Amino acid sequence: MGEGLKPASDAPHIDKGLDDIYVKETSICFVDGVRGRLLYRGYDIRDLAQYSTFEETVYLLIHGELPTKEELEKAMRGLAEEREISPDVVKLLRCMPADAPPIDVLRTTVSYLSNLDSERDDPTRAANMRKAQRLIGKFPTIVAAHHRIREGKRILQPDPELGHAEDFLRMLTGKQPDPLSARVMDVALILHADHSMNASAFAGIVAASTLADLYSGIVAAIATLKGPLHGGANEAALRTMLAIGKPERAEQYVLDTLRAHGKIFGFGHRVYRTYDPRALILREYSRQLSELKGQQDLFRVSEIMQETTVRELKAKQVYPNVDFYSGLVYHLLGLPTDLFTPTFAVSRVAGWAAHINEYWQDNRLVRPLDYYVGPTEAVYVPLEQRG
Ligand SMILES: CC(C)(COP(=O)(O)OP(=O)(O)OC[C@H]1O[C@@H](n2cnc3c(N)ncnc32)[C@H](O)[C@@H]1OP(=O)(O)O)[C@@H](O)C(=O)NCCC(=O)NCCS
Structure with missing residues (x-):
């Protein structure tokens, strides 16, 4: 601690992780961590997963209400047309180093895309809705x-006749x-489409609050999603299941890990103190997929891990979260692990x-404070006089 510091009694309360800080009102998404409910625009995620499409x-999410039949058909056509990428973008993708992480490639490419959008600097709501659709x-x-x-392998062109999820898997x-x-991918996309003020959404809002363009906000969000504390937990959960390998080893693995005070990836959540509703939905789909793909052993491993962890950590209200099953589902769909976060x-x-467009309706520059604890009377010594 240097001289000139404020006395400790003056120190403000510091909310490092902003755990209990509300930064905006929203009508996009509600997470009820006590009852295990997730709502998009008031609609229960279980209904959307059962009846809706991505x-x-x-x-x-974007428009705030369910579409009419005609509105949905138009939106589907619009989204399908926007799946096309230009030769310039393909050229950029071909320049990427062979071992570039796909999430980094996505971040770089989205940044590049902004230069190709003639509406990049049009700040109107209508233009931002179109840019959202394009992205x-x-x-x-x-x-x-x-x-x-x-x-x-040869790149496949998008097929506008297919749904978004199905075409993604095909490409x-x-x-x-x-x-x-195709349906499981569709449901996985529905379940991951929003989750209130998570780190990546907040990063997007911080960038957007400067009135930078939508692409800049989305690039900031992708960069933030990358970290293992956010987008990467499903990879760790799957790796654990694969390492366990056999159902008869699963219970002992959980007991040994907990005894050594280790974490079981895919369990626990800052907001949910009960089952994450998304996990329950994906659990059933992973059961069905594992049967279809003849990989029941892996599903059995996940079941025993789940039973054991919930039993052992009930008092701490630790339950499976969406990442425990999304990794398993993506693996069963044939995706390599480094594509889980993309x-x-x-x-x-x-x-x-949706969050950025909502925030812009009543924008305020995000500019929190940090509490200075460094020296205040440092004397500058010219370089040639320093030892
Ligand atoms: C997500 C997570 C960071 C939530 O953390 P949190 O709300 O701060 O909860 P805490 O880490 O304080 O956990 C409370 C207690 O439960 C235990 N616990 C929480 N999650 C656990 C897990 N996955 N495995 C083992 N123990 C766990 C903690 O060790 C702690 O025990 P203690 O009180 O004896 O110290 C945490 O559950 C975690 O690290 N999970 C694994 C990673 C993961 O799946 N992340 C994806 C989240 S969507």
């Missing part, structure tokens, strides 16, 4: 095209997905755009 959910449309194609390039794998796989972004871009 395209309809995007419309709901949501292009994410799956960017992720899929880059993946095919790094595998030395990635090169095969028409079976109906269950796939999360393919969905979450809808929530980011």
Whole structure:
């Protein structure tokens, strides 16, 4: 501590993680951590997962209400058209180093895309709605095209006749997905599309609050999603399941990890103190997929991990979160592990755009304070006189 510091009694309360700080009002998304409910615009995620599609959910998040039949058809056509990426973008993807993490490639490409958008600097709400649609449309194609390039395979053009999720899987794998796989991807995209004021949405808002353009806000959000404390937990959960390998080893693994005060990835949540409703939905789909793909052992591992962890940590209110099952689901769908976070972004871009557009309706520059604890009377010594 240097001289000239304020006495400790003057020190303000510091909210390092902003845990209990509200930064805006919203009507986009509500997480009820006590009752285990998640609502988009008032609609229960369980109903959306059962009856909706990603395209309809995007419309709901961005426009604030469910579309009519005609509005949905128009929105689906619009999104399908926006899936196309230009030769310039493909050229950029081909320039990426062979070992570039796909989430970094997505971040760089979205940044580049802004230069190709003639409406980039148009700040009107209507233009920002169109830019949101453009971004949501292009994410799956960017992720899929880059993946095919790094595998030395031919890039597949988007098929506007297919749904967003189904086309994403097709462009990635090169095969028409079976109906269950297409539906599971659709549901996974619905479930990940928003989750209130999470770190990436907040990063997007901080950038947007300076009145930088939508692309800048989305790039900031992708950069923030990358970290293992946010978008990366599903990878760790899957790696654990694969390492356990056999169902008969799962219970002992959990007991040993907890005894050593280790974390079981895919469990616990800052807001949910009960089952994450998204986890329950994906659990059932991972059961169905594991049967379809003949990988019941892996599902059995997840079941025993789940039973054991919930039993052992009941007093601490630790339950499975969405990441425990999304990793398993993506693996069963044939996605390599490093595509899990980009796939999360393919969905979450809808929530980011909705939050940024909402924030701009009553914008205020985000500019918090930090409490200075450094010296205040440092004397500058010219370089040649320093030791
Ligand atoms: C998500 C997470 C950071 C939430 O943290 P939090 O709300 O701050 O809760 P805490 O870390 O304080 O946990 C409370 C208690 O439960 C325990 N706990 C929480 N999650 C646990 C887990 N996944 N495995 C083992 N113990 C866990 C903690 O060790 C702590 O025990 P203690 O009181 O004896 O110290 C935490 O649950 C976690 O690290 N989970 C694993 C990573 C993960 O799945 N992340 C994705 C979240 S969507």
